[in-house]
Amino acid sequence: MTKLASWIQTKLHELNVTDTMDVPEGFTRLSFSKEEAEAHNHFQKVAKELGLFTYQDGVGNQWAVWEVDKEVPTIAIGSHLDTDPCGGGYDGVAGVLCALGAIKNLKDSQYQPAKNIAVICFVSEESARFGISTIGSKAITGMLNKAEMSFVTDIDGVTIKEAMEEYGLIWEEIDQPELPVDKLESFVELHIEQGMQIEKNNADIGVVNGVSCPVRLKISVYGMANHTGTTPMNQRRDAFVAITPLVNFISDEAIKINKSSSHSLVATVSTINLKPNSMNVIPGEVELGVDIRSVDDEIKRRFADTIREYCNCIEDKNDVSIEIKTLVDNDSVILDIDVQQKLIQASNENGYYTYTMDSGAGHDVMNMAKKWPSGLIFIPCKDGISHQPGEFTSIRNLEKGINTLTKYLQINAEK
Amino acid sequence: MTKLASWIQTKLHELNVTDTMDVPEGFTRLSFSKEEAEAHNHFQKVAKELGLFTYQDGVGNQWAVWEVDKEVPTIAIGSHLDTDPCGGGYDGVAGVLCALGAIKNLKDSQYQPAKNIAVICFVSEESARFGISTIGSKAITGMLNKAEMSFVTDIDGVTIKEAMEEYGLIWEEIDQPELPVDKLESFVELHIEQGMQIEKNNADIGVVNGVSCPVRLKISVYGMANHTGTTPMNQRRDAFVAITPLVNFISDEAIKINKSSSHSLVATVSTINLKPNSMNVIPGEVELGVDIRSVDDEIKRRFADTIREYCNCIEDKNDVSIEIKTLVDNDSVILDIDVQQKLIQASNENGYYTYTMDSGAGHDVMNMAKKWPSGLIFIPCKDGISHQPGEFTSIRNLEKGINTLTKYLQINAEK
Numbered sequence: 001m002t003k004l005a006s007w008i009q010t011k012l013h014e015l016n017v018t019d020t021m022d023v024p025e026g027f028t029r030l031s032f033s034k035e036e037a038e039a040h041n042h043f044q045k046v047a048k049e050l051g052l053f054t055y056q057d058g059v060g061n062q063w064a065v066w067e068v069d070k071e072v073p074t075i076a077i078g079s080h081l082d083t084d085p086c087g088g089g090y091d092g093v094a095g096v097l098c099a100l101g102a103i104k105n106l107k108d109s110q111y112q113p114a115k116n117i118a119v120i121c122f123v124s125e126e127s128a129r130f131g132i133s134t135i136g137s138k139a140i141t142g143m144l145n146k147a148e149m150s151f152v153t154d155i156d157g158v159t160i161k162e163a164m165e166e167y168g169l170i171w172e173e174i175d176q177p178e179l180p181v182d183k184l185e186s187f188v189e190l191h192i193e194q195g196m197q198i199e200k201n202n203a204d205i206g207v208v209n210g211v212s213c214p215v216r217l218k219i220s221v222y223g224m225a226n227h228t229g230t231t232p233m234n235q236r237r238d239a240f241v242a243i244t245p246l247v248n249f250i251s252d253e254a255i256k257i258n259k260s261s262s263h264s265l266v267a268t269v270s271t272i273n274l275k276p277n278s279m280n281v282i283p284g285e286v287e288l289g290v291d292i293r294s295v296d297d298e299i300k301r302r303f304a305d306t307i308r309e310y311c312n313c314i315e316d317k318n319d320v321s322i323e324i325k326t327l328v329d330n331d332s333v334i335l336d337i338d339v340q341q342k343l344i345q346a347s348n349e350n351g352y353y354t355y356t357m358d359s360g361a362g363h364d365v366m367n368m369a370k371k372w373p374s375g376l377i378f379i380p381c382k383d384g385i386s387h388q389p390g391e392f393t394s395i396r397n398l399e400k401g402i403n404t405l406t407k408y409l410q411i412n413a414e415k
Numbered sequence: 416m417t418k419l420a421s422w423i424q425t426k427l428h429e430l431n432v433t434d435t436m437d438v439p440e441g442f443t444r445l446s447f448s449k450e451e452a453e454a455h456n457h458f459q460k461v462a463k464e465l466g467l468f469t470y471q472d473g474v475g476n477q478w479a480v481w482e483v484d485k486e487v488p489t490i491a492i493g494s495h496l497d498t499d500p501c502g503g504g505y506d507g508v509a510g511v512l513c514a515l516g517a518i519k520n521l522k523d524s525q526y527q528p529a530k531n532i533a534v535i536c537f538v539s540e541e542s543a544r545f546g547i548s549t550i551g552s553k554a555i556t557g558m559l560n561k562a563e564m565s566f567v568t569d570i571d572g573v574t575i576k577e578a579m580e581e582y583g584l585i586w587e588e589i590d591q592p593e594l595p596v597d598k599l600e601s602f603v604e605l606h607i608e609q610g611m612q613i614e615k616n617n618a619d620i621g622v623v624n625g626v627s628c629p630v631r632l633k634i635s636v637y638g639m640a641n642h643t644g645t646t647p648m649n650q651r652r653d654a655f656v657a658i659t660p661l662v663n664f665i666s667d668e669a670i671k672i673n674k675s676s677s678h679s680l681v682a683t684v685s686t687i688n689l690k691p692n693s694m695n696v697i698p699g700e701v702e703l704g705v706d707i708r709s710v711d712d713e714i715k716r717r718f719a720d721t722i723r724e725y726c727n728c729i730e731d732k733n734d735v736s737i738e739i740k741t742l743v744d745n746d747s748v749i750l751d752i753d754v755q756q757k758l759i760q761a762s763n764e765n766g767y768y769t770y771t772m773d774s775g776a777g778h779d780v781m782n783m784a785k786k787w788p789s790g791l792i793f794i795p796c797k798d799g800i801s802h803q804p805g806e807f808t809s810i811r812n813l814e815k816g817i818n819t820l821t822k823y824l825q826i827n828a829e830k
Contacts, residue, residue: 085691128693195645212644216694225803228683228706229629229775230610233670235799240684241666247659255648268643269655270694276500277686278543279631279704280776281802289694291643360644361695384650387696388640 004402005395007104011097012398014042015081016089026086026389030154031124031135032060032163039081043096043121050103052119057177059139060123060169066103067116073185075412076372077102077405078120080136080364084128088391090381094398095190096121098379101402102409113413115185122364129154130163131327137364141371142178179371186339186373188408189365190401192393193378194386203355204400205347206378207340210295210358211366213330215304217290219243219311223320225276225284240274240283242318249310250290257303263296266360267303295332295358304329333366339375346407347377352400377404419817420810422519426512427813429457430496431504441501441804445569446539446550447475447578454496458511458536465518467534472592474554475538475584481518482531488600490827491787492517492820493535495551495779499543503806505796509813510605511536513794516817517824528828530600537779544569544578546742552779556786557593594786601754601788603823604780605816607808608793609801618770619815620762621793622755625710625773626781628745630719632705634658634726638735640691640699655689655698657733664725665705672718678711681775682718710747710773719744748781754790761822762792767815792819 001009013019016027017038029035040062044054047064054064065074079095099119106113122136130152138144152160161171198206223239247269254267271289290307294300304326311322340356347354359376368374379401382392416424428434431442432453444450455477459469462479469479480489494510514534521528537551545567553559567575576586613621638654662684669682686704705722709715719741726737755771762769774791783789794816797807 084693084696127695128691131694133695193645194642195647196650214644214695224800224805226799227609227776227801228681228685229627229708229777230608230801231681231775231799232610232679233666233673233681235611238666238683240687241662244659244662247656251648251653251656258648264647266643266646266648268653268697270643270696270698271692272655272687272689274687276543276802278499278802279546279685279706280542280548280629281499281685282683283685284803291694293644360646361642362644384641384646385639386642386645387691387693388699 004101004399008097008101008395008398011046011100012089012093014046015039015093015097017042018089021089023089024389027083027089028085028087029081029083030085030129031082031126032167036082036123037167040121043081046100047119050100050107052103058169058173059136059177060167061136061140061177062121064119065116066113068113069116072115074116074118074183075185075409076118076120076187077189078122079189079191080122080125082124082126084126084387086389087387088389090192090391090393091194091386092125094192094379094393094401098190098398098401098405102405105402105406106409111410113409115413117409117413125364130160133362134364134367137367139175139177140179141367143367144175146175181371184372186412187365187368188339188343188375188377188405189363190377190379190405191363192381192386194361194381194384196384197357198355198378198380201355202353204352205404206355206357207343207347208335208359208376208378209340209356211333211335211362211376212293212295212358212360213332213362213366214328215292215300215326216328217304217307218325218327219288219290220323221286221320223284226282228280228282231282236282237319238282239286239320242314242320243286243288246288246307246310246314250307253303253306257299261299263294263299265292265294265299265303267292293360297331301329333369335369335375336373339373342411343375343377343404343408346411347404349407350400350403352404377401419516419520419814423512423516423810423813426461426515427504427508429461430454430508430512432457433504436504438504439804442498442504443500443502444496444498445500446497446541446544447582451497451538452582455536458496461515462534465515465522467518473584473588474551474592475582476551476555476592477536479534480531481528483528484531487530489531489533489598490600490824491533491535491602492604493537494604494606495537495540497539497541499541499802501804502802503804505607505806505808506609506801507540509607509794509808509816513605513813513816513820517820520817520821521824526825528824530828532824532828540779545575547575548777549779549782552782554590554592555594556782558782559590561590596786599787601827602780602783603754603758603790603792603820604778605792605794605820606778607796607801609776609796609799611799612772613770613793613795616770617768619767620819621770621772622758622762623750623774623791623793624755624771626748626750626777626791627708627710627773627775628747628777628781629743630707630715630741631743632719632722633740633742634703634705635738636701636735638699641697643695643697646697651697652734653697654701654735657729657735658701658703661703661725661729665722668718668721672714676714678709678714680707680709680714680718682707708775712746716744748784750784750790751788754788757826758790758792758819758823761826762819764822765815765818767819792816
């Protein structure tokens, strides 16, 4: 094992607050939880070991800065440390670890950058707890919608304000971290691919062109709750029976579209809330969460319309009413060409085979790209598995990520 | 309004711990909750007003006794006060209220019974919180399975032992209320019908012959969780997509069986637990709860087998594995003929039109009937609606219930 590989192994454990990556139940570091705070403390510790100056901003992002001169521009790299419930130890961690690893490489080789370098560890990237994603990067780019956020609670009824205050933040100041454009020159995130395109194309590193943003729908179905034992089959208004054909319709239609369209589309019914969810009561209400993605914004939106039409048919055929709310509908993001070129150059100069691709998943870089020239590097992960305990990427892949980021910083921070 | 009607109105509010029955969110008095305890306190208060001797047994049942002589037999009547989440204010309450109302009638008319009369307010009849129903009557009849119970938790992870101790009970003593056969002579429960048979047959009172017990299945489906944005449609093992056709299959098949069979059958997928239930993760695991009922035990069990076969087909067609666990499978209960006759006589002598019927819902009387001659009276409820805030029965129906129980006690407690 090289010295760098051994450092990666150790710091991968530290950032995951664990002694081993072999954790069958996975990692659970939800937004603004004490587990996220603990991982952030480890980030500070590792950054300080590398001689970086660290601080937390008003929304909870961790910053680790290699400041060479107040007057020169700052280039930023980074990712996040929070996870989904029972998630993997690489989604987010890989990007933070590789950013710190690149700093280590530069410091070890006595490199003197001509620009300041900032490593950002974004707070609360995942949407699992509050249904809102990328809170840290939204705050930096001025995209935080506090009015909208104030209505949101987690599954236990804790409001996001309560959670952030418990985390030690001041609600009135959470939008203060917004940075003027001239504070950063550019931003690059590294992430595990969470798909299999790099592997299928026998590549080492993926450089991303477009990031698809989801359309997300909340579909509420209202029938009538009643006793399961005493309500005859022909007198029921079972909301669950009425809406379930939609689950297969969405899957079947998405498969069809992929056969006929040049851009791929994925669509998932990923959440359900059934009321009262009680063994002896007919489901009176069902709420489904639908996630639709494509880099092609038009086919993504047309698909949402198809779902709306199908729900109209369900209403016509069944004695239920259906409400559809669009939770999210943003345009896809095309990343900066110049940054892409530099990333491809950095990967190639390391001797890695580089694959240019789109991303089906959203990341903090989506927000950063709206304000600063930004780029996204993927490293492969085993079988494309992510957001569950089986998520894995090798130390060798992390090393390639670090080397690519190192070279990118050198290209970018030359005198 | 008659004096009795006005008493019913007042006591209906007291037992529901409310100032009005017009509560849009319904009533929530879960098993061993402080809300159930509060309703039990009101039961004690009303029973004491009627001059009854009250006490709580070791599992939390409330007893209110009109003791005339230690040497004569005791006849018991009663029901429960706990509810489903957001349930109605009559399921259970009607039976407790009518039992107390019958005592009031007898006392008001200076009646002197020749037997002791006990009103039982059973604890924790509903299964909503812990998935276990009729805990109070199980304890009295010696059917409590403490070993099985000790593994059970509610949705917040509270064990039933913790909940019962919080309720003030002693876990080691919860099976002590078991009564020897000679302690009671008979038991009768009154309940709202939760169906529409009484109304459809233009009757006032239903007297029940058979009570159907459910077969309940827990169906666990294992696919693979993965990122919704990066996993192509043709590389998914979505557990939710795989299992949803079962929901419609169960409904469609049950409708078919009712067309061809002499006994009716109802079947419902009433609960779902989807993992991780997160917007950006493909469902990796789904757990469905299925409730199947018929007084004909054979068609009920044959239907469960049909579901098992269908799940085998789903496994064959999809890359998922399915486990099916039978949670409950008890024989239907046929109630005592002699008690039935007395109830019919009591109803007829009041001038009410009496309808003999089966019950699709289970009640505490199912357990009591295994040890003592037992009977079940139904009063109609509006549109058959139950287990939700819209549940309703009129003061007039409650009055008819009280008069029927009064006459039954007189027939039974004659010198």
